[in-house]
Amino acid sequence: MAWEPRLIVIACHWCTYAGADLAGSLRYSYPPTVHIVRVPCSGRVEPEFIAEALMRGADGVFVGGCHFGDCHYKEGNYKAIRRFKLLKKALTDLGVEPDRVQLEWISGSEGKKFAEAMTAFDARIRELGPNPMKGGA
Amino acid sequence: MSKHHFKEYSPHHPDVITSMEFERILSATGPTGGELKRPSDGTKPKTIAMISCVGSRDERYHRYCSKVCCMYMLKHARILKEKYPDIKIFLFFIDVRTAGKDFEEFYVYTKELGAKIIRGGRVSAVDVKPDGKLRVRGFDVDLCSPVEVSVDLVVLATAIEPPDGVEELGSMFTATCGREGFLREVHTKLYPVETQARGVFIAGCVQGPKDIPESIAQARAAAAATAALVIPGKIRFEAVISEVDRDKCSSCGVCVPLCPYTAIRIVEYKGKEKAYIEPALCAGCGVCASACPSRAITFHGFTTEQIMAQIDALTEA
The missing domain is CATH 3.30.70.20 (Alpha-Beta Plaits)
Known part of the structure; x- marks a missing residue:
């Protein structure tokens, strides 16, 4: 069987997860390669989660949070972006393509944006090809 | 808001006053003992103009509606007309917003008393004429033409603003302010008195412009919400903590x-x-x-x- 990417999406409960829900209600389709993990807030995302996913062979990790000023927990998304930038730097140094990880702000009313972001992320990962770490870390 | 922000309304003139100052002039315990005297020379004005939305619904100052001005302008007009039927009153409105129980009746009654209501655009200017009278220039949509009146006293219904330091006050207990500078509730409809800080509730104008019945309703809601937390003597924690x-x-x-x-x-x-x-x-x-x-x-x-x-x-x- 041809290679199909495996994408992990870590979505914040209040915005991106709701956006994913809305994408479904509005019948927007997005690639079946997407697997969503729900967290309460993008500030809950430990860099280790992303690293673990990549090490276990995920081809891409997408983190979705609320827009600035919209965080249900006031400022979790600011903490998320700080950690994310550091992680991205570390991954680049380790030789992982930085495009394998992405952070995006998608609100609960942006079902269409969610579907589009997923489609674009899937396409980008297909360009990059399989995760070189797959099958042994 | 102070009248001095509005250069187009001749704020330097002592007979251009804010509604707050006018309220004091009408009050029996006020500086004039309840007698209607204009500030410049202490005479009784024969014609009065009141201007609404001064600083409210205005992109230069505040985009929100101050909500209570339409009603208190009508109230002032009504008090004046009941006490001194010979005074001419011109009320300049952008729109008349008298939504609420019995408010429309109040509006109709004030009109019946003879207060002249001019709906239309914003008043463009108030200037001082050589004879000392104040000239108010506006627009009347019912006449479809610009209007101009000469009056002895101009009352500006200036905007309700959040008090200074409300942001600091909010940050003391991690409650946040909205774009307009008022403290923000958790949800406009479902949690109107709760703030982001658990156990801190808000009521009244700190949350946004509102009138007395609304403030009281909100204060009672806040009191009930507080009591609901305190009276059981114990607090149920969320499971996800x-x-x-x-x-x-x-x-x-x-x-x-x-x-x-x-x-x-x-x-x-x-x-x-x-x-x-x-x-x-x-x-x-x-x-x-x-x-x-x-x-x-x-x-x-x-x-x-x-x-x-x-x-x-x-x-x-």
Whole structure:
């Protein structure tokens, strides 16, 4: 069987997860390669989660949070972006393509944006090809 | 708002006053003992113009409607007309907003008393004529033409503004202000008196412009919400909150400034300073759990193990 990417999406409960829900209600389709993990807030995302996913062979990790000023927990998304930038730097140094990880702000009313972001992320990962770490870390 | 922001309305003239000042002139306990006297020479004005939306619904100042001005302008007009039927009153409105129980009746009654209501655009200018009278220039949509009146006294219904320091006050207990500078409720419809800070409730104009019945209704709601928290004598915590394993805690203090709810403090435990999360304040965002270098914080419901297990399951080939 041809290679199909495996994408992990870590979505914040209040915005991106709701956006994913809305994408479904509005019948927007997005690639079946997407697997969503729900967290309460993008500030809950430990860099280790992303690293673990990549090490276990995920081809891409997408983190979705609320827009600035919209965080249900006031400022979790600011903490998320700080950690994310550091992680991205570390991954680049380790030789992982930085495009394998992405952070995006998608609100609960942006079902269409969610579907589009997923489609674009899937396409980008297909360009990059399989995760070189797959099958042994 | 002070009248001095509005250069187009001749604020330097003593007979251009704000509604607040006019309210004092009408009051029996006010500076004139309730007698209608204009500030410049102490004579009784024969014609009065009142201007609405001064600083409200105006992109240069505040975009919001101050909500109470239409009604108090009508009230002032009504008091004047009942007391001094010979006074001519011109009320300049953008729109008349008298939504509310019995408010429309009040409007109709004031019109019947003979107050002249001019609806239309914003008053463009108030200037001083050579004879000392004040000239008010506006537009009347009913006449479809510009109008001009000469009056002895101009009353400006200036905007309601959030008080100075409300932002600092809010930050003391982690409540946030909205774009307009008023304290923000959690939800406009479902949680109108709750703030982001648990156990802190708001009522009245600190949350936005509102009239007395609304303020009272909101204050009662806030009182009831407070009582509901206090009277049982115990608080039900959310299940999804963080907890520190104090035996693992290395007392680094990284989590303390990260908490958006100031729920984490350092307390003594077994003779050492350790982090402690106040369960009643924790809102369950998990920021602390993901920052703890010692992995001493367990975020119930979304533990690192649980999320890792999900990731592992999803990445299984």
